Amino acid sequence: MIFERIRQVYPFLTKSHQRLADYFAASYREAAFLTASALADKLGMNEATVIRFAQRIGYRGYPEMMADIVQAVREELGLRERERAPHAAALMTYVQAEMERARWVLSHLPDDIPAVWQALRQARRIYVIGQGASAALAHLLAYALRSRGLSAENPPADALSLQMILPEVTAHCAAVAVALGPESGEVAHFLRRAREQGAWSLAFVASPISPCALAAEEVLLCGEEGRPSFGAAALLMEAIVQGMHREGTPWKPDEATLSRPLDEEYPPKKG
Numbered sequence: 001m002i003f004e005r006i007r008q009v010y011p012f013l014t015k016s017h018q019r020l021a022d023y024f025a026a027s028y029r030e031a032a033f034l035t036a037s038a039l040a041d042k043l044g045m046n047e048a049t050v051i052r053f054a055q056r057i058g059y060r061g062y063p064e065m066m067a068d069i070v071q072a073v074r075e076e077l078g079l080r081e082r083e084r085a086p087h088a089a090a091l092m093t094y095v096q097a098e099m100e101r102a103r104w105v106l107s108h109l110p111d112d113i114p115a116v117w118q119a120l121r122q123a124r125r126i127y128v129i130g131q132g133a134s135a136a137l138a139h140l141l142a143y144a145l146r147s148r149g150l151s152a153e154n155p156p157a158d159a160l161s162l163q164m165i166l167p168e169v170t171a172h173c174a175a176v177a178v179a180l181g182p183e184s185g186e187v188a189h190f191l192r193r194a195r196e197q198g199a200w201s202l203a204f205v206a207s208p209i210s211p212c213a214l215a216a217e218e219v220l221l222c223g224e225e226g227r228p229s230f231g232a233a234a235l236l237m238e239a240i241v242q243g244m245h246r247e248g249t250p251w252k253p254d255e256a257t258l259s260r261p262l263d264e265e266y267p268p269k270k271g
Contacts, residue, residue, distance in 0.1 A: 001072060002024060002028070002057070005057040006021045017056055019045070020043065020049075020050065031069060101229035102231065105222055105233075110218065113243070116220075117243060119218075120145065120244060122172075123151075125174075126142070126145055126150060127194075129154075130154070130179075131181070131184065131187045131212075132183075133181045134179055134181060134204075135157065135178075137230065137233055137237065141178065145241065162187070166193055166197070170197060170198060174199060174201070175194035175201045177202070177205075177216065178204045179211075180222055181206075188215040191203065191212060191215040191216050202217070204220050204222050204233055206221070207221075222236060
């Protein structure tokens with residue numbers, strides 16, 4: 001496949017060839033309908049450069065490379081079925097299962113998602129807490145919110161750290177918990193105290209009766225019958241962030257803030 005060929009040689013390509021590689025990686029469906037001449041005109045380069053690129057990444061020429069791309073597009077559109085290796089079939093089974101879980105999550109979304117967007121937009125500071133295996137998702141969500149110009153932090157989920165930041169959580173803040181696995185109680189306690197102090201709270205959970213679900217003001221289910229789906233949770237988080245942008249949150253990334261690691265304000269404890 002063309003993407004694997006590009007990946008293997010990308011660091012060694014010329015600047016012109018890297019431009020072509022970037023284009024194919026981002027717009028290969030569009031490229032499937034372009035001749036070498038049309039692609040060269042689109043990118044403002046010589047047609048010979050396009051042809052040499054195809055040869056540089058291992059094809060005999062431009063037509064062979066385009067045949068590979070067209071085949072990939074056809075398979076994506078379901079125009080041609082092929083026998084899959086056992087490992088590919090297993091992977092497809094998993095992907096389809098995750099898609100079903102994502103559909104279940106969508107079917108159980110609350111009606112007031114715009115209220116979630118509004119609460120996050122209006123918060124002066126958003127604390128995103130991830131418990132256990134959910135910590136990585138919480139980290140990514142905090143970064144995504146920051147990339148939209150919002151003040152989001154990702155403090156550790158241990159009892160001492162949460163107790164230390166509770167005085168900062170006011171009515172102008174939002175507390176978001178990501179707790180898809182077993183819960184130890186500290187994050188639910190943090191949500192409960194945050195609500196008592198006037199903060200808005202949201203929980204991504206697998207069960208509607210989990211401690212965090214019972215403590216939060218708003219709940220987003222990310223699992224069917226108590227079985228968490230990390231893939232569905234990630235999709236839901238991305239949809240919420242993208243939805244906020246479309247609903248009016250301006251795209252104003254603070255480069256200085258984004259370049260600072262999320263854990264800089266809350267460094268890991270030593271010892």
